[in-house]
Amino acid sequence: MDFKRLLKKSRSSKGLNRLNMDMMFEAYLTQESGHLEPEDIPHTKEPVWILGKKYSALHDLEQIRRDIRSRLWFSYRKGFVPIGDTGLTSDKGWGCMLRCGQMLLAQALLFLHLGRDWVWSPQVKDRTYLRILRMFEDRRSAPYSIHQIALTGASEGKEVGEWFGPNTVAQVLRKLSVYDEWSSLAIHVALDNALVINEVRKLCTGGVTGRTVTDGREPRVGVGRTRRPTGSYWKPLLLVIPLRLGISEINPVYVQGLKTCFTFPQSVGVIGGKPNHALYFVGCVGNDVIFLDPHTTQQIGFITNKDEEHEKKTDCSYHCQQASRLHILNMDPSVAVSFFCRTESDFDALCQQIKECLVLPEKQPLFEICEERQECWTPQEDTAQEALGATSCSFYSDRQFDDSDEDFELLG
Template sequence: MDAVFDICYLSPDGSNIEPDDIPKTKDSVWILGKKYSAVQDLDRIRRDITSVIWCTYRKGFVPIGNEGLTSDKGWGCMLRCGQMVLGVALVRIHLSADWVWTPDTRDPTYLKIVQRFEERKQAPYSIHQVALMGASEGKAVGQWFGPNTVAQVLKKLIAYDKWSSLVIHVALDNTVVKEDIIQQCIVKNDRGDNSSTPSNVTSDWMPLLLIVPLRLGLSEINPVYIDGLKMCFESPQSIGVIGGKPNQALYLIGCVGDEVIYLDPHTTQRSGLVENKMTDEQKEMDCTFHCKFASRIPIMAMDPSVAVCFLCLTKRDFVELCTNIENNLMKEAQPLFELCEKRPSHWGPATSDIDLQNTSLFTEFEDVDRQFDDSDEEFEIL
C-alpha cells in the first residue's frame, strides 16, 4: 500500500521537496468542472485528485483472447484513460461529485464500482472487455486505440451493464445533436434496478456521458482552439478529456493557466482483486487504483486528437450545458464543435449498433484459469 500512497519526493541532496503537481499561482485551477485556488485549496485539490479511480497498465492478468496477452504495457494507455473517464462518471452517479476516497474506504457502492475495472472474468469494463470489444471497431487485441475508438467501445459496453444507469452518446462529425441525445436519455422505468439511482436524478432521465471526439490540428494543437478547450474544462459538467501527448495517452482532468493537468496510466502494476477489501492484500490492491499527485504539460504539447467528456446527471444539467455551449463555446472565432437541434438530413436516421442479445463477449475468457502474478515486485514507473 505504501508503494502507491506514501510517495516521497527528494531533492538531489536527499531532503524532502514539495511535488510540482499544482503551480503556486493566482490563476484558478479547474479540476473536473470544479474551480479551486492553487494557494488556498491545495490540500482539497490533492484529495479530490486522489479520489479519482486511477487506471494504469497491469501485468499478470488472465490472458486476453487468442493472443494470450497478460499485460497491456505499451498498448493499453488509451483504454485505461477511457476506464478513468467512466470511473468518474460512475462515482458521480452512484456516490456524489464531492465523494472522497481514503485508504480506509470500504463503502460497498464504491467497491462495486472499482470491481468493474478489475482484470477478472465478468468485470464489465476490464481491459479484457475493452480490448475484445475493440475488435468490433477494427482494432485487434494489443493494437493502440484512438480517443474515438475507446469512446465507441465504452458506448457499446455500457449497454450490457444495467446497474451503471448511464447512457453514453458519442458525437459525430464535431456535431452534438440535441434530438438524438434526448431520445437516448428519456426512458421508461424499465431498465432494470434503479434503486441505487440518487434522488437528484429524475426518474425519466438516464444520466448522460457525452463524448465529443475532435481533431484540433494536424500534427499539433492549433492555438485558435485553446480558449475553447479551456471552456470545456471549466464547464460544471466537465469530466475531463481523453487525450495526451503524441503517442502517449493521458487522462486530462483539468487546467491551470496554459497548462493541462493529467493522470498518467503509464505505470505497470500487478493485477489482483479488491473484492470486499477485508485483507491487507485487498487493501493494498485498492490503493493501486488511486494516485496521490497529478502532473502537468503545456496545452500546446498536447496531441491534437482528443475527446472532450461531459456528464449530465439530469435534464437540467444537459440544458445548462447546451446553453453554455451556445453562449460561449460557439461564439469563439473557431468553435471546437457545433450544437444543433436535429440530425443533419444527410446523416440518415439514428440506429442502434448494439446487439444486447450477443453476450458472448462477457464469457469469452470465463473458463481461462486465473494467472495473476503473485510476485513481490512493486509497480514500475515508465
C-alpha cells in the same frame, strides 16, 4: 515540436496573434527543458479547475490533491488471465488509451453513484465505491475490464494489442454500457464535430423528446421540447465529443475553448494525450493541463470487502498520489471532451453553457451544437461503425510492441 517551423508558419497566418505566439514559445521552452516541473500544482494566483470545480492554488492545495486522489486511476497491469487466445497477460505498451477510457467512464460512475463531493481515503470501505472499482478489475467477468474493452474492439475490427484513438475507445465503451443495468448509463458519442440535441434526448428518454417533469419544473418552449407523460425518466448521460484540433499540433485558436470545458460543472475530463502517449486530463491551471498518466505497470489485484491488508494496498494502487501537468500546446490534437449529466436539467444547462461559452464567443468553436441533424450529414450509426472498424494505417504502419513504459500509442 519544431518551434522554428511554427514561427515561420505563424508569420504567414493572419489567425495567430501575439498571445498565441507567446503560448507557443512557452510550450516550446517547456518541451525543450526535457521534463515537467516537479510540482503537481504551480504556485500561482490563477484558478485551478478540476472537473468543473474551482480552487485556489495558494489556499486550497491540499483540497486539490485530495480531489485528484479521489479519482480512479487505471494504469498498465501485468499478470492477468490472457485476453482471448492472444496470450497477452499485460497491456503494457498498447493499452494506455483503453486505460484512459476506463478512467473517464469510472469518473462518470463515481459522479452518478456517489456524487461530485465524494472523497476517497485509504480507510474508505464504502460498498458502492468498491462495487464500481470491481467493475474495472482485470478479469473477463468484469463489465468494463481490459478484457472486455479489447475483445469488443476486436469484434469490430481492432485486433487485441492495436492502439485505440479517443473515438474508438468511446465507441467501445458505448457498446459495453448497454449491459450495465445497475448504472443504466446512456453513452452518446457526438460525431462530425457536432452535438445534436435531439439525438441525445431520444437516447436518454427512450425516444420521446422533451423535458422530464419529475424535477418539478415546467418545460421551456423550444424545438423538440414537448412535455412527456408523468412517470417518464431520463437515463444518466455520459457525453463524449471526439475532436481533431489540428494536424500535428493543437491550433492555438482552440486553446481557450478546451480550457473552458474543464470549468463546466458537468465536466468529466478529456481523453487524449501527447504524441505517442495517451493521458486522461482532469483539469487545467493557466496554460497547463493537469492529467493522470496510465504509463505505470502494476501487478493485478482484486478486492472483495477491503478487509485484508493486501486488499487495502490494492485499493491504494488505484489512486494516483500526485497528478502531472503539461502545457496545453504540447497535447496531441486528437482528443475527446466529455461531460456527465445526471438529469435532463443538467443537460439543458450544459447546452446553454456550450452556446454561451464555447460557440458564441469563438470565431472557430471546438464544435457545433444544433437541435436536429442536417439531412446531408452521414448517418450516425454508419459513421460510428467506421470509427470502430477502420485502422489508421498512416499512424500505425510502422509501430512495434513497446518494451518499456517510455514509448506509447500514437493517437489517431
